[in-house]
Amino acid sequence: MRHSVKILLALAATWLLVAGAQAQTSxxxxxxxxxxxxxxxxxxLAHELSLSPDQQGRLRNVLLLTxxxxxxxxxxxxxxxxxxRTAMAYDRAKSEELIREVLxxxxxxxxxxxxxxxxxxxxMTSQTD
Structure with missing residues (x-):
């Protein structure tokens, strides 16, 4: 468990550094x-996936960061x-990677x-509009 938290934090830190450099803004x-x-x-998601309190907090952080x-x-x-489009695709992929680490x-x-x-x-909703 501790190992996965360290990996998650390392991935998030890397993401922050790379995306920050790309955007050149905070x-x-x-x-x-x-x-x-x-x-x-x-x-x-906590309800749908039956997440533990620890997972809920970690997932919330990933979603907010994304x-x-x-x-x-x-x-x-x-x-x-x-x-x-390129930046958003990168963000979605990175978010998916981090979410996978939580679950x-x-x-x-x-x-x-x-x-x-x-x-x-x-x-379906957009097609009916």
Missing amino acids: LPAATPTARAAVERQAKQ RQHMDADRTANAANPAAL TPAQYVRYQQYKAQRIGQLR
Whole structure:
């Protein structure tokens, strides 16, 4: 358990350094709205995946860090859609990597299923609009 926490922290630190260098700005502070959205997402995932309190805290940190990176990307690349897509793809991949470190293999499978279901719901909603 301690080993996985150290790995998670090392990955997060590396991500911060790389993304910070890419954006060449500091991460924006999370707004109350962003924090509320992260909290809702973390609670939903905690329920869906039966996360331990430790996992919930670690997942919440990953989700908040991801949100901050994506907000920084939007600001830094507002005039360059191609760069924004690249930065966001990197953030999603890194977030996925960190989430995988938090979850057990069985939880990760359920997470992938949950994510696919949510994407399907969003696509159906956007098609009816």
